[in-house]
Amino acid sequence: MTVLTLPAQPGQNTEPAHLPWQRMVWVTWRQHRSMLIGVTAVLAAVSIFLLIAGLKVHHDYSALINCRPASSDACATKNSSFNNADWTMGNTILILMNLAPVLLGIFTGPAVLARELETGTFRYAWTQGIGRVRWTIAKLTLLAVVITILAWAFSQLFAWFFDPFLGFEGMNDLAKTVFDTRGIDFAAWTLVAFTIGALLGMLIRRIIPAMAATLGVYLGLDLLTWLVLRQDYPVAIDTTNAGLFNGPSTPNSPWILKTWTIGNTPWWRYIPVSRFWPMQLIESGWLLVLAIALGAATVWLVRRRAA
Amino acid sequence: MNVIETADLGKRYGKAWALRDCTLAIPEGRLAALVGPNGAGKSTLMNMAVGLTLPSTGTVTLLGGMSATAPAMLQDIAFMAQDAPLYKNLSVADMLHLTKNLNWRFDHARAKARLVDLGIPLKKKAGKLSGGQQAQVALTLALARRPRLLVLDEPLAALDPLARQDFMGTVMTAMADDGVSVLLSSHALADLERVADFVVVLGGGELRIAGDTDELLAEHRLLTGPASEADRLAGLLSPIQVKRAEAQAHLLVRTGGPASAPVPPGWEAHPVSLEELVLAYLRPTGIGSSSASFPRTELTEVTR
Amino acid sequence: MAIDKEMSPIEFRLDPSSGVPTYLQLVQQVEHALRLGYLKPGDQLPKVRDVVAALTINPNTVLKSYKELETKGLIEGRPGQGTFIKTTLEQVTLPDLATLRRTLMSWLASAEAAGLDEDGVAALFTSVLRDFYKERSGANAPATGGARGVEGIA
Numbered sequence: 001m002t003v004l005t006l007p008a009q010p011g012q013n014t015e016p017a018h019l020p021w022q023r024m025v026w027v028t029w030r031q032h033r034s035m036l037i038g039v040t041a042v043l044a045a046v047s048i049f050l051l052i053a054g055l056k057v058h059h060d061y062s063a064l065i066n067c068r069p070a071s072s073d074a075c076a077t078k079n080s081s082f083n084n085a086d087w088t089m090g091n092t093i094l095i096l097m098n099l100a101p102v103l104l105g106i107f108t109g110p111a112v113l114a115r116e117l118e119t120g121t122f123r124y125a126w127t128q129g130i131g132r133v134r135w136t137i138a139k140l141t142l143l144a145v146v147i148t149i150l151a152w153a154f155s156q157l158f159a160w161f162f163d164p165f166l167g168f169e170g171m172n173d174l175a176k177t178v179f180d181t182r183g184i185d186f187a188a189w190t191l192v193a194f195t196i197g198a199l200l201g202m203l204i205r206r207i208i209p210a211m212a213a214t215l216g217v218y219l220g221l222d223l224l225t226w227l228v229l230r231q232d233y234p235v236a237i238d239t240t241n242a243g244l245f246n247g248p249s250t251p252n253s254p255w256i257l258k259t260w261t262i263g264n265t266p267w268w269r270y271i272p273v274s275r276f277w278p279m280q281l282i283e284s285g286w287l288l289v290l291a292i293a294l295g296a297a298t299v300w301l302v303r304r305r306a307a
Numbered sequence: 308m309n310v311i312e313t314a315d316l317g318k319r320y321g322k323a324w325a326l327r328d329c330t331l332a333i334p335e336g337r338l339a340a341l342v343g344p345n346g347a348g349k350s351t352l353m354n355m356a357v358g359l360t361l362p363s364t365g366t367v368t369l370l371g372g373m374s375a376t377a378p379a380m381l382q383d384i385a386f387m388a389q390d391a392p393l394y395k396n397l398s399v400a401d402m403l404h405l406t407k408n409l410n411w412r413f414d415h416a417r418a419k420a421r422l423v424d425l426g427i428p429l430k431k432k433a434g435k436l437s438g439g440q441q442a443q444v445a446l447t448l449a450l451a452r453r454p455r456l457l458v459l460d461e462p463l464a465a466l467d468p469l470a471r472q473d474f475m476g477t478v479m480t481a482m483a484d485d486g487v488s489v490l491l492s493s494h495a496l497a498d499l500e501r502v503a504d505f506v507v508v509l510g511g512g513e514l515r516i517a518g519d520t521d522e523l524l525a526e527h528r529l530l531t532g533p534a535s536e537a538d539r540l541a542g543l544l545s546p547i548q549v550k551r552a553e554a555q556a557h558l559l560v561r562t563g564g565p566a567s568a569p570v571p572p573g574w575e576a577h578p579v580s581l582e583e584l585v586l587a588y589l590r591p592t593g594i595g596s597s598s599a600s601f602p603r604t605e606l607t608e609v610t611r
Numbered sequence: 612m613a614i615d616k617e618m619s620p621i622e623f624r625l626d627p628s629s630g631v632p633t634y635l636q637l638v639q640q641v642e643h644a645l646r647l648g649y650l651k652p653g654d655q656l657p658k659v660r661d662v663v664a665a666l667t668i669n670p671n672t673v674l675k676s677y678k679e680l681e682t683k684g685l686i687e688g689r690p691g692q693g694t695f696i697k698t699t700l701e702q703v704t705l706p707d708l709a710t711l712r713r714t715l716m717s718w719l720a721s722a723e724a725a726g727l728d729e730d731g732v733a734a735l736f737t738s739v740l741r742d743f744y745k746e747r748s749g750a751n752a753p754a755t756g757g758a759r760g761v762e763g764i765a
Contacts (some may be wrong), residue, residue, distance in 0.1 A: 018378065019409070019410075019411060023408040023409065024408075026404070026408055027405060027408050027409065030397065030401060030404070030405065031394065031397075031405075034396075119392065119395070120388060120390065120392045121392045121393070121394055123359060123386065123388035123392050124386075124388065124392045124393070124394075124445075125409075126359060127357050127358070127359065127381065127384070127385070127386040128381065128406065128409035128410055129381050129382045129409055129410035129411050129412075129452070130381075130409045130410070131378055131381055135409075304361065336671065337671065338669050338671075472667055475667045476663075476664055476667045479663040479664070479667055479668065479669065479670060480660060480663055480664050482663070482669070482670050483659050483660040483663045483664075483670035483673075484660060500633075501625070501627070501633055501666075501667065501668050501669070501672075502667065502668060502669050503669070504669050504671050504672065521632070524632075578630075580630075
């Protein structure tokens, strides 16, 4: 009769070392379902609005530029009504659109890790077989991809919405407030906001403070980019040719970054409109690298974290 | 095989040591009770054992030498933290599914059957269950992973007596059925004598004593005799604890074994209960204590 | 609840305040049941798992008591089937029991007349019981057998 012996356990460690990544797709979806649905719903609602409003804007603008004779009172009325109604709305949305990446980041990034730490569920999640590193990498990657794609799609719709105003205001799409909302730049800023949020969530371990900190860090980065980094993108051209900058500002005017004088000669640093896409690639490029670095830092923190 | 082995294990937070110089070996197939007051280092020790915290000094190895952070270890060890953390807004069925996805081994059918047996509704959100039900769900999830070692951090603290009974019943049955080893921490001593066959006593971040319950009880005696001889005897025997009143004194001593301790003439020897033993190691008072430093205490009832 | 023919004839209970170690209580209950005829050779003892589930005790404790009983030659394990009674103890027949009971009752009456109260009777009995069996089995007198008593010179 056996006494005080351990009943035979089948040979352990016969399974492969790591679980398939697909498992984490269900895990990420189920845990962050509300967040993803919420974000999608908000973006969808705003998108519907942009669609409807955008059709009106395009229609009004088309009527405006096709108005003949151009100097008549009727056309002037159209002009001022476009200015008061459409442009006011358009401008407001433009401002909000500039805040959108950080808002998206705040409401998605910190919650991923800070909630686990705040509620103590990390003691469950990080002792499961998959291991905390794989768990974190999978989650962050999946969420980042989804959010970035949603952001990109949304920014395309906005760019279409806003196009008439470029002509109306003579705005350049290299202007920071516009540049950031189109192309791939908007998606890249959103991605960075998300990864800042995730990292700060892991560092600060509380959701609300992490959200606040994310806002602060993002705004700081945004300011830094606008005031400092943009001056030195390798797409800019330095010139003394003042003739380029005469004439009214149109969407095709070159975008001036800064001016200075050497001796008596004035110099300008500018970006021609043709360099829009190289500039998008440069900015999105370093933002992507930054996002990956932040993600790696987050995973590293998860790995060495003390309970 | 030792299911947990530590060597000079220590953990420091800033300047304060939560645990230090902890060296112990817990054999497999046991239910090891980790006892001590709050802040004694129990959770710290457990967190290091399951890989949630890295030691500041020393090592901890599991299941015969595996590192606490090895991936294979994650498969074989199931941890249930204090307050049974579950995702509050997921249903019980979701938690089952989740745990299945996060592990190689998961006996989904058995877990489901067990929860149905317990009368826990699978569709209910985990946060809406009672404390006892949450604990049972967390335990069921842990056991369904078929671990070789089950680590439970203060699982009974928030449970009413009936829920405690149910919970420990599940743990004991799992030991009998699957041969799983258990490490369980508690700051309540009642009923531990019935379930724990290995005891680890932590106090103030130190390991006070650890060993097989039966061996420890056999090795300790409470000697009762005249207070006048207490100091002399204490000097000879190095008691763990001395309690004295005007006429009588009690010395709790550790002997070499059950039969080897001759009782001094004029003194009586009594066996000690596990509770007395643990309390004595948590509040040791050795030799060198004069009667002036002790308030006149009532004598502990030791005869039965 | 229908009586399951597969169940053991006996069921264990624990007395947490008796001071007797759990495993020993189980051993004593089996021996007691044997003496009184509740268990006969061939009867099955409760499965370890069932004892554990019913009493919420450590399975190693149950295994320890079964091992002790096996050492005493009272039980045997049949692989795949369970644990069964092998031999019987000297059974005290019911009429003898009744006689012993009466004798004890009258002795108790004399003790009371002599001035001993319940605790006094218990102490005296325990002491004599110990001496009696000490003489019989030499060194076989564990301090933990029976009610918690006092060793050494009282």
